[in-house]
Amino acid sequence: MRVLVVEDIALLREKIVEDLKRAGFTVDSAADGAQGLYIATEYPIDIAIVDLGLPHVSGIDIIRSVRAKGLDYPIVALTVRERWESKVEVLEAGADDYLVKPVHAEELSARLKALLRRKTGWTQAELCCPPIRLNTSEQRVYIDEREIILTAYEYRVLEYLILHAGEVVSKTRLTDSLYEEDTDRDSNVIEVFIRRLRLKLDPDEVIKPIETLRGRGYRFTLERTNP
Template identity: 60%
Template sequence: MRLLIVEDEAELLQQLQRRFQNEGFGVDTAADGEEGLYIAREYPVNVAIVDIGLPKLSGIELLQQLRAAGKTFPVLILTARGRWQDKVDGLDAGADDYLVKPFHIEELVARVKALLRRAAGLSRPEVEYGPIRLNTSTQQVILNNTELDLTAYEYKVLEYLMLNAGKVLSKAELTEHIYAQDFDRDSNVIEVFVGRLRRKLDPDNVLQPIETLRGRGYRFTLEQT
């Protein structure tokens, strides 16, 4: 999943970036509202964390412009202000959740994951398609009650496919959503990850959970159970 963090406190920004990368996110960062707005408009984003008190463009203004541009991904706002009116202003501008500084980073991670589940129409962290179970909280993948050993990028590809089951996802889209903004991307690597996933998920070639649509991309085909 692709996360955008817009925060002008350098130390906090680095701390959040490291933590979410360790959680398996591809993380893009911005230190002011204008840069954050540019990234959100030009790159695919699944969820964003936005501080209200930003230089150049406030978090409220950034949110308003994002929603006016038709960007619907969930946004959690961070604020050092405890006044109820600031929270209301953020929610009215289009935020989906808020957290007041100082906060426990574990709570922030849990809230971001909850926003992603809600956006995908899930009420719990575990999704199950046939014999395959994926837990977005623990990042475990279970096949027929046996845990699979997946690399970080294999997991990211499978998670995005399963959370978008039935949709055709291009190699470029998958690449954008698993790598950070400044990573030297090669969409051909997706073919390698998909090949590995097929061998691990379907060693006997019976389930065929990942369909290739020539010239278009991939689709996760199993039905939810």
């Protein structure tokens, strides 16, 4: 999943970016409100973390602009203010959650994952599409009770497909979820990951969990059993 971090304090921004990458997210970042607004409205973002006290363009204005453009990805606001009036203003502007600095890495990661699950219709940390289970907290994958060992990128591709189970997900969309904007991208890398996933998840081609739709993308075909 691709996260945007908009924070003007360099040390804090770098720490958040590092923590999120360690937690398995793809991260874009911006050091001021103007740059953050551009990325927030022009890049294929899945979720954003926006500090309110930004130079050039305020965090509140970024949130309002994102919503005005009809973009509905989740947004978490960061601030040093704890007054309830501030929280109301942020939520009414269109934010989905609110954190007061200092930010703890585990809490931030957990909130982001919960918001992303909710956005795609899941409510629990374990995503069940029998016989496949994916635990988003532990980043582990099981077929029935047998754990399947995946690389970090294989896991991220599978997690994205399961979160959007039943949807057609384009190759471009999958690539955008894996790599920051300035990363060199191999157009065939998604095909490689999909092939590896099929071999690991379904070596005998019995359950056929990932469908290829020529010219359109991929679809995770197994039905979810938990909301």
